[in-house]
Every structure is written in structure tokens, then in C-alpha cells.
Amino acid sequence: MPSPIGKLPRRLGMVPADVPSGVAALEFELLQLGFLMSAELYRALAGLDMTELTRVGRRLLHCLREEVGANATHVPLFRKFPDSVPADTLDFYVRRVFSLLLQDPARPCVLCGENGTVRPVSPCAHLVCRTCWDGADFSACPICHRRIDLDDPFLRPSERSVSLHRDAVTTTVLLGSCPDPGAACRELATAMLARRTPMPAHERAELEILLEACWPAALSWLPETIPVKETRAVVLAQALRRGAGELLPRHAGTATDVLRVLSTLMGGDPGLRIRPERRTSLPRAVRRAVLACLDGMPYLLEDLLRHREAWKHMAEVLHPHEQHARFPGAALAFAALRGTRLDPGTAFGRALLARAAGHPELEVRDGRVRATTFASRVETALADGRPADAAALLSHRPGEFLRRLSHLLRVTYARGGGGGDGARATASPLESLEGAVRRVAPGVLLAALGQIRTPPGGTRLFLPRGGTARFRTLPDRRPALPDEVVLEAERVLAGELLRRAAELPPLRRALLDEGLADLVAPTSERTAGAALVRLARGSTQPIPRAERIRFFLHWAEPPGTRVDLDLSVAVFDEDWRFAGLCDYTHLRLGKGLVHSGDLTSAPEPLGASEFIDVDVRALPARYLVPVVFSYNDVPFEELPRGFAGFMEQPEGLFDPLAVRQKFDLAGPAKILVPLVADLWTRTMRWTDLNLSAAGYGHNVAGSADEVAALGAAMESAFTGRVTLWEVACWHAAARAADVVVRRRDGSLCRYERRPGEDVEGFAARLAARAAAQPFEGPFEGLSEGLSEGHPGGTDLAVLVSGDVALPGAQVYALHPYGLGAARLLDAADLLSVLAPAPAAVTTRH
Known part of the structure; x- marks a missing residue:
């Protein structure tokens, strides 16, 4: 079986040592992409035959070109971009409309008056004058901007030559040799399994590749505990597919863990943010393994109620009541979940009613089982003004306690009034904090610390659970915490992390x-997209100091579906008032922004590419926000390929060596805001967020207010992280x-x-x-x-x-x-x- 290491060169920073290489030619190609062979890799690849060189060299170059976006052919609407972009977008639009409405192939051109120059283009059949529209510049129909057949006579070779030659390579990534691919895969998988913060979807996919390629040897890689629930679900789903159902009770501690596994088996999201498109029938052995695991869980019903609707759907696949005698605990929990009426006249009803009588938290009303959950007791205590009781309850579940810590402290302080009894009241959650921190993952501790020390005021940013990570903002009207409370909580949280660090091997330096x-420290990367430079949301980086920055967008559409993506830039003043835009409606904004033209389809093999050149010095406004829109409401996840990013001072249209950031377009999102640039401080903040989208015709004009709200909220939302x-x-x-x-x-x-x-x-x-x-x-x-x-x-x-x-x-x-x-x-x-x-x-x- 071929090693999976060939699929993950960037993750490992090395390639298998037993693969061939023509060395000099391959080294030159790698340098053009910003990668350099190490000395040991050069020696290991030298002298191998040409057949193997061709096979492996192509595979390696394909993977690395994909990393920087050079695997696609980039052809914008205006092939002579930026020189040939019209200065007046309105005039350009009017000429297109006149051609669409009045052009006749039997008459002179309505724009220039020439005879015999108007012919249709394929496949859109719009009538195009060969004199008015330059076939050496346009790469698509000048009227509708859809791609046309590559052999259409309208298209002529462009006289513009593009060179990617550089005098010196200034930015390279070193590729090392990997003498033992199996050991490297094991080391990478082991590190991923041991991570304590959730991985983004593309990294979970990489882990699946490793497990599938190396099964059953991968069984020996599994640690005693897999800390992250989504990672655990990926492993257990693979185990169930391969008949290793005994791993399920060993690693799944809650019903929600099992639900994540079922969602993964059905092609859904292990984070439970997106419901599987359809339920998949499960083999009998898998259903038995799942019900047996659920049957032995002490808090089963409560966990089922956390995801009530999802479990109702899963019950239709698991059929828990068919095996109520074998798995009575699971059958009772599902009966309470679904509100099943238990008839004492049937064996099924009698058995479950008798079992319910042994659980004091359950009661039977009108023949149906009802439960009082832990969450309801906590919420009741808070609603009744008893934060100390809520803290006492939550202290039994340290993770939930830490996630609610900021709220508990603020509620306690607000009710205490800030002096005397109030100061004494705030001690209750802090007293429980000392014991809780010892048992909680570091990502949860960091998140709690950031929430506590973020001062009120400004704007709160909420990122609801969901594959599109849509946000909303609210004014921050939370009560301020006393300084001594913040300092004490920070002392405990940071002190616990320092204590754990001190238990690690010492360092010389x-x-x-x-x-x-x-x-920003990555406390969770669940919704993070795949990117060349991996930044946690909220992080800032300097704007490149070159004179010119070029944003790029590339996509291809699936057969039978037209996909129109748009690359746009919105500009705002210091108070986040809209100050201008550069998109398909405004191809130029002063001397600061130039758009390469709007392509409205992206058929294979060419796909479509759009660019926007930015001259930072020529923009009078303060904030610049690039946005990728799916104009005709097709989600990014349906694209065969789609990515965007930016280059610094590129040579030629697309220069791999100039790429500073490249990120994939994925998931059900339709509007993506990757970053917010502050031209006054010359910094850009990584946002990686999606805006709400409904209907057709998404563009800056319809989303400017939402973009401004996001940009204004990002600063205060990440102040204390x-x-x-x-x-x-x-x-x-x-x-x-x-x-x-x-x-x-x-x-x-x-x-x-x-x-x-x-x-x-x-x-x-x-x-x-x-x-x-x-x-x-x-x-x-x-x-x-x-x-x-x-x-x-x-x-x-x-x-x-x-x-x-x-x-x-x-x-x-x-x-x-x-x-x-x-x-x-x-x-x-x-x-x-x-x-x-x-x-x-x-x-x-």
C-alpha cells in the first residue's frame, strides 16, 4: 500500500527517502514554489531512475503547488490586468447592455458602426463585435462574463508574456528526508491523537487518511485516552467500520460521544454543528455495540436530552425498543426522550415502568417518563438568585464550571452589590475554582481566563455553533468584576498552567x-479553515510592506451547476462608516484598488480567477476588508476546488513565491471574511468568519453593514484573550x-x-x-x-x-x-x- 506520507508533505516537512528524484530539475521546480531540498534529501534522491523521478516528482509538485495555489491555471477576465481594466465601470456596463439589447448580426455594430464584425460566441451565443471587444484581452464573453469555449475564434493569444523569474529566492521552506515513512506517520498520528484542543476539519481528514492507510497497525497508536471529543469520534467511527467495536465503551464516556461517532459514520460533523444529510442504516453488529455502550452509562437520559432532536432521529436507526430486554437502560432513556406511553398491560411497558421506579430523578406522569436534569437544576438556581448553589452544583462537573465561571462571578458580584457581603459572596465560586482547575483541559482554562479578564464595554461577539460560524454582536453591558476578583481568578488559572508546565522535562534554554x-492561543480550532499560514482567529500580523498587495480568488464549478463567486474589497473610515468598494460594480477605486474583472462561471478545466491589486499608500480610508461572495448562493462545499489569499509584490499574474496567505473555501458558507486590515496601524487581524446569507445576489452593497459590525467587534472581542x-x-x-x-x-x-x-x-x-x-x-x-x-x-x-x-x-x-x-x-x-x-x-x- 502506498505510504500516506505522500499526501501530507507540508504537515511533515519531508518526503519519503526511497522516492526518486531527478534532483536538479526537481530542485529548480521546488524553488519556484518556495521549497528547498535539504542536503540529506538531495543525497537520498540522487541517482534514481527517470521513470521513478517522473512519477514521484509529479506527485510531490502537485501537492506543493496545491499548498500555494499554483496548481490552477489563473486566467482573469482581463488578461492584461491591471493595465486593461476600464477606468469607468458604468461606461463599461452601458456598452455591455447596448450590445445585449440592440446588437444584430445582419447590421453594423451598434457601438462602432463596423460591418461584418458581429458574431456569436459559444456557448452563451451573445453577439460580440470583434472590433469593440479585444479577444486577446478578454478570457470570457464580454457581455455576460461567462467562460466561452477555448477554441472559439473570438479568443486570441495574448501578446503579454508572463515571467516568474526571480533574481533571488527570499522565502523558502526546507524539505527534509524521511527514511522511515511508517514511523513518521505514527509520530504524526500520535501527536494528533494527543492534542488537547479541537482540530479543524481538514486536519481531522488528514488523521482519517493516516488511520485508514495504516489499519490495523494504527490500533497500537491509540493512547489510553483520546482527549478531544471530535478526534475520538473519528477514531471510533473507523474502529466500528473495521469491526473493532470493543473500543467504543473504552473511549466513549457519554451519550454525546456516541452521537458524535454516529454522525461521523453517516458522513456528518463530529462536532455536531451540522446534521448529516441523511440517516444511514447501520449493520446489526454496530447497533448492538452502540446500544450496549449506551446501556451502561449513568447519565444516559440527561445526555440524550442535550441533543434531543438528533437522538430522536438516531433512534429510528438504532431501534432501541426492539431489544429492551437486553438493553433496558437504553430502552428506558429513549422512551423518556421520545415521550413513549408505557402501557402496564404489555411486557415492554411493565419492564420499563419497573426500571423507572428505581430512579428517584425520574417520575411517571400520564404513562410517560419525565426527568429532572442537571442543567435545569443549575438554571433554576441562577434564576432564583442562588449563584452559590449553582456554583456548588457545577463544581461536580469541572469543565462546565470553568465554562460558566465568568458568568457565575459576574452574577455573584452583581447580586452582592460590590461591598461587604458582596465581596464575601464572590468567594464561593473562587473557593470551588481551586479544586476544579486540576481536572480541566488547558484550552478550557485559557478560554475562562480570557473571558474573566476581558473588561465590559465595547461590543460582544457571539459565534453560534454551526458549520457557517455566523456571528452576531451586542453591546457589552455585563457588570464589571472587582479587580481583586479578576486577579485572584487569574492567579489560580495561570498558576495551574504554570504548575503543569513545571512538571514537564526541564529546558537548558x-x-x-x-x-x-x-x-491568539488556539483554544479551539473547530471552525478554522485550511490555510497556508495557520492563525488562530483574532490574531494580528503586519501588513506586508511592499508597494503592492494582490488578493486572489480561484474556483471551479461542478458539472451542470453554474457558480459565480466574487472577490470584493470594502473600505471604511475610522468610525467604520462605509467609504467605498472595489468589486464587479466598481472595477477601480481611485488609484488604490483595481479589480481584474467579474467572471460569472467557472467550468473545468480552466475554472475562474479574480484578483484585486491594492496600493495601501493610495487609500485615504482606514479599514480594508476583503470578502468572498457566492453571488448565486452556491455553498463553497459544492466546489471541486476553491481557494483565496494574497500575494506581496508578485512578479507576473500569479507568483507562488509571493504568496503570503492562501486559504481554502469550504463548508456550507456563502460569504467569507478572512481578515480585517487597519491601514493606520499597518496590521491585519485574522477573522476567518462567515456572514449570514439568504437568497440570491450576495455582494458588498447588501452586506456592508454586517461587514462593518464584524470589523468593529473584532477589536474588543479579542482584547483579553x-x-x-x-x-x-x-x-x-x-x-x-x-x-x-x-x-x-x-x-x-x-x-x-x-x-x-x-x-x-x-x-x-x-x-x-x-x-x-x-x-x-x-x-x-x-x-x-x-x-x-x-x-x-x-x-x-x-x-x-x-x-x-x-x-x-x-x-x-x-x-x-x-x-x-x-x-x-x-x-x-x-x-x-x-x-x-x-x-x-x-x-x-
């Missing part, structure tokens, strides 16, 4: 980048006595733990970026000893740019250029190692 303060800088400081302070920090200006400084200084004090000094002594020595010397008292090199580096060789070190780098033999980490890996000890984890969190 840690290297940190101050720029990590711009990156935990950053990767803080996470890195916790690791460094707890594990190393010697820390080197690279400042934003590129200078280096060095922190050492002072005699008698505790971990909390050292961490606070690092996080605050207090004054420190300069680092003596070159940046390249970080892999060596600093001085006689500090032997060895850097063991852990958390960086924005991986532009230093750190052989053997564990390295996270947002831009992992040239790291060579370093062991690369994901941002989520920095949190996964801060998981609680297995004995401390509860099954319900």
Missing part, C-alpha cells in the same frame, strides 16, 4: 519571539532558568531566574517584558552554549519566523522557514503538553 503577543506569548512565557519560566527573547526590532535580550525567585515571579517578569540584559553574541549562536555556566543549546523555541538553525530543538514557528533538523510543533502542541494528569481528568467535562 528557551528562545521566544516578542511578536508572539500578536497571536490569552496569547501565544503568555503560553510561551509559562513554558519558559517553569522549565528554564535561562531565556532569550527576540524583540520586535530584532535585538536580543536575556532573562535569568534570580536567586530565590519563584516560577510565578519569573513568569510575570517575562510576560511583562521587563528590562533585561542584552544578549551577547550572534543570533546563530543560540544553538550553542551561552557561557561557561550555561552549557548546551536551545531546547525549546517559540517563534514567529523560523529563521535560525536549531538542530534537535522543539520549535514552534508561525513561518517555519529553514528550520532543518528541528522538531516542529503546532501551536496546539504547546497546550496539549499542559494537560492534567490522567487520574485527575473526569469523564464529564
Whole structure:
């Protein structure tokens, strides 16, 4: 079986050593994409025969071209873009309308008056004058902008030549050799299974590839516990397909875990945000395994009620009442869920009524079983003004307690009034907090910390559960927490993470980048899209300093369905008032924005591409927001391929080396806002959010208010979030006595733990970026000893740019250029190692 490593070159940063390569030619092709062979990979591939070179070289290049978007042929509407884009969009539109309404092939052209120049184009059959419309510039019908047949006489070769030659390659990713693909797959899968924060959908798909390709050997990779519920569902669904149903009761602790598995089996979302399109019949063995697992769960009915409608649908597949004698607990729970009337005159009714009598939380009314749930008791306590009772209840479920901590503290403080008894009342949730934090995943701790220290005021941003991640905003009118309450909660939460970090292996030295303060720690990546540069939502990065930035969009439509996507840019002033746009209705906005033209169809093999050039210096407004619209309401998930991104100072129309960000268009969304750029501070914030969409004709004109609301909300919504800088400081302070920090200006400084200084004090000094002594020595010397008292090199580096060789070190780098033999980490890996000890984890969190 071919190794799955060939499908994941970017994730691993290496290719199998036993694959062939023509070396020189392949190396040149890789350089044009921004990838460089390491010395060991070059040696391993040298001398292999040409047949194998062709096979594997093509596969490798295809994967890497796909990473940067160079796998598609990019042909915009105006092939001479940006030079040939009309200066007056209205005049261009009027000429199209006149041609559509008045053109006649037997008469002179209504625009130029020439005879014999008007002919139809295929397949739209619009009448096009060969004199008025330049077939060497247009790549589609000038009237409707739909693609036309590539052999249509209207299309003529463009005299414009495009060169992708560069004098020097400035940005490369180093590809290493992989002598043991099986071991590399195992290492990657093991790391993914151990992650403590949810993965985005595309990474779960990668895990499925690894498990499927390596089954049944993959069974030995499974840890004792799989922390993330969605990851667990992917593994258990694979196990059920392969007849390993014994794994289900071992790893599924709740009915919701089982529902995730069933949803995955039916092609749905393991995060339960999207219901499967249709229920799939399950084999009898799978149904028995599922019912047996459910039958032994102590909180079964309560868990079923969490997803009432989904379980009602699943009951039609599981048929729990058919096996009520074998699985009476499951049968009773489903009877209560569905409101089944239990007739004491039947064996089925008598058996379930007798079982219900043994559960005090259940009662029978009118022959139907009713339950009082844990959630209802918590909500009743809060509604009755008893936050201390609610906190006491939630303390038995640490994960739920931490998720409600901010609300509990604010309710407690608001009812206490802020003094005397109020201060005493706030102590109740904090007293429970000390015990709860020991048993909760690090992502939940970080989310709670961010919520508590985010001050009220401004705008709250809500991201409801759902595949399109639609948002809504509200003014933040929550009561403010007293400073002492915030500080105490922060002390407990951060202290627990520092305690866990201190239990990890010590480090000789840690290297940190101050720029990590711009990156939000990824507490959850469930709705994150696949992107070349993986940023957590809310993170900021500098706008490229080149004179020209080019946004790009490419898509292809499925057979029989026309798909019209639009790349647009909306511009706003400092108060988020609409100040202009660049889209198919305004191809130019002053000298700052130029659109390549609107393509309204994207048939294979060419697909369609749109571009917008941005001259940041020529834009007088403050905010710039790119948006991708599905004009005719086709969701992105139906596209055979679709992606967007931006380039910095490209050479030619599409330059792989100039690509700075590229992200896939996926899911049921129809309007995507990837980022918000602030031209005054020259920063852009990663949003990766979808706007609400209904009907037909989505464009900036209909969504400007919503785009402005999103942009205004992003700043305040992420003010208090935990950053990767803080996470890195916790690791460094707890594990190393010697820390080197690279400042934003590129200078280096060095922190050492002072005699008698505790971990909390050292961490606070690092996080605050207090004054420190300069680092003596070159940046390249970080892999060596600093001085006689500090032997060895850097063991852990958390960086924005991986532009230093750190052989053997564990390295996270947002831009992992040239790291060579370093062991690369994901941002989520920095949190996964801060998981609680297995004995401390509860099954319900």
C-alpha cells in the first residue's frame, strides 16, 4: 500500500527517502514554489531512475503547488490586468447592455458602426463585435462574463508574456528526508491523537487518511485516552467500520460521544454543528455495540436530552425498543426522550415502568417518563438568585464550571452589590475554582481566563455553533468584576498552567519571539479553515510592506451547476462608516484598488480567477476588508476546488513565491471574511468568519453593514484573550532558568531566574517584558552554549519566523522557514503538553 506520507508533505516537512528524484530539475521546480531540498534529501534522491523521478516528482509538485495555489491555471477576465481594466465601470456596463439589447448580426455594430464584425460566441451565443471587444484581452464573453469555449475564434493569444523569474529566492521552506515513512506517520498520528484542543476539519481528514492507510497497525497508536471529543469520534467511527467495536465503551464516556461517532459514520460533523444529510442504516453488529455502550452509562437520559432532536432521529436507526430486554437502560432513556406511553398491560411497558421506579430523578406522569436534569437544576438556581448553589452544583462537573465561571462571578458580584457581603459572596465560586482547575483541559482554562479578564464595554461577539460560524454582536453591558476578583481568578488559572508546565522535562534554554503577543492561543480550532499560514482567529500580523498587495480568488464549478463567486474589497473610515468598494460594480477605486474583472462561471478545466491589486499608500480610508461572495448562493462545499489569499509584490499574474496567505473555501458558507486590515496601524487581524446569507445576489452593497459590525467587534472581542506569548512565557519560566527573547526590532535580550525567585515571579517578569540584559553574541549562536555556566543549546523555541538553525530543538514557528533538523510543533502542541494528569481528568467535562 502506498505510504500516506505522500499526501501530507507540508504537515511533515519531508518526503519519503526511497522516492526518486531527478534532483536538479526537481530542485529548480521546488524553488519556484518556495521549497528547498535539504542536503540529506538531495543525497537520498540522487541517482534514481527517470521513470521513478517522473512519477514521484509529479506527485510531490502537485501537492506543493496545491499548498500555494499554483496548481490552477489563473486566467482573469482581463488578461492584461491591471493595465486593461476600464477606468469607468458604468461606461463599461452601458456598452455591455447596448450590445445585449440592440446588437444584430445582419447590421453594423451598434457601438462602432463596423460591418461584418458581429458574431456569436459559444456557448452563451451573445453577439460580440470583434472590433469593440479585444479577444486577446478578454478570457470570457464580454457581455455576460461567462467562460466561452477555448477554441472559439473570438479568443486570441495574448501578446503579454508572463515571467516568474526571480533574481533571488527570499522565502523558502526546507524539505527534509524521511527514511522511515511508517514511523513518521505514527509520530504524526500520535501527536494528533494527543492534542488537547479541537482540530479543524481538514486536519481531522488528514488523521482519517493516516488511520485508514495504516489499519490495523494504527490500533497500537491509540493512547489510553483520546482527549478531544471530535478526534475520538473519528477514531471510533473507523474502529466500528473495521469491526473493532470493543473500543467504543473504552473511549466513549457519554451519550454525546456516541452521537458524535454516529454522525461521523453517516458522513456528518463530529462536532455536531451540522446534521448529516441523511440517516444511514447501520449493520446489526454496530447497533448492538452502540446500544450496549449506551446501556451502561449513568447519565444516559440527561445526555440524550442535550441533543434531543438528533437522538430522536438516531433512534429510528438504532431501534432501541426492539431489544429492551437486553438493553433496558437504553430502552428506558429513549422512551423518556421520545415521550413513549408505557402501557402496564404489555411486557415492554411493565419492564420499563419497573426500571423507572428505581430512579428517584425520574417520575411517571400520564404513562410517560419525565426527568429532572442537571442543567435545569443549575438554571433554576441562577434564576432564583442562588449563584452559590449553582456554583456548588457545577463544581461536580469541572469543565462546565470553568465554562460558566465568568458568568457565575459576574452574577455573584452583581447580586452582592460590590461591598461587604458582596465581596464575601464572590468567594464561593473562587473557593470551588481551586479544586476544579486540576481536572480541566488547558484550552478550557485559557478560554475562562480570557473571558474573566476581558473588561465590559465595547461590543460582544457571539459565534453560534454551526458549520457557517455566523456571528452576531451586542453591546457589552455585563457588570464589571472587582479587580481583586479578576486577579485572584487569574492567579489560580495561570498558576495551574504554570504548575503543569513545571512538571514537564526541564529546558537548558528557551528562545521566544516578542511578536508572539500578536497571536491568539488556539483554544479551539473547530471552525478554522485550511490555510497556508495557520492563525488562530483574532490574531494580528503586519501588513506586508511592499508597494503592492494582490488578493486572489480561484474556483471551479461542478458539472451542470453554474457558480459565480466574487472577490470584493470594502473600505471604511475610522468610525467604520462605509467609504467605498472595489468589486464587479466598481472595477477601480481611485488609484488604490483595481479589480481584474467579474467572471460569472467557472467550468473545468480552466475554472475562474479574480484578483484585486491594492496600493495601501493610495487609500485615504482606514479599514480594508476583503470578502468572498457566492453571488448565486452556491455553498463553497459544492466546489471541486476553491481557494483565496494574497500575494506581496508578485512578479507576473500569479507568483507562488509571493504568496503570503492562501486559504481554502469550504463548508456550507456563502460569504467569507478572512481578515480585517487597519491601514493606520499597518496590521491585519485574522477573522476567518462567515456572514449570514439568504437568497440570491450576495455582494458588498447588501452586506456592508454586517461587514462593518464584524470589523468593529473584532477589536474588543479579542482584547483579553490569552496569547501565544503568555503560553510561551509559562513554558519558559517553569522549565528554564535561562531565556532569550527576540524583540520586535530584532535585538536580543536575556532573562535569568534570580536567586530565590519563584516560577510565578519569573513568569510575570517575562510576560511583562521587563528590562533585561542584552544578549551577547550572534543570533546563530543560540544553538550553542551561552557561557561557561550555561552549557548546551536551545531546547525549546517559540517563534514567529523560523529563521535560525536549531538542530534537535522543539520549535514552534508561525513561518517555519529553514528550520532543518528541528522538531516542529503546532501551536496546539504547546497546550496539549499542559494537560492534567490522567487520574485527575473526569469523564464529564
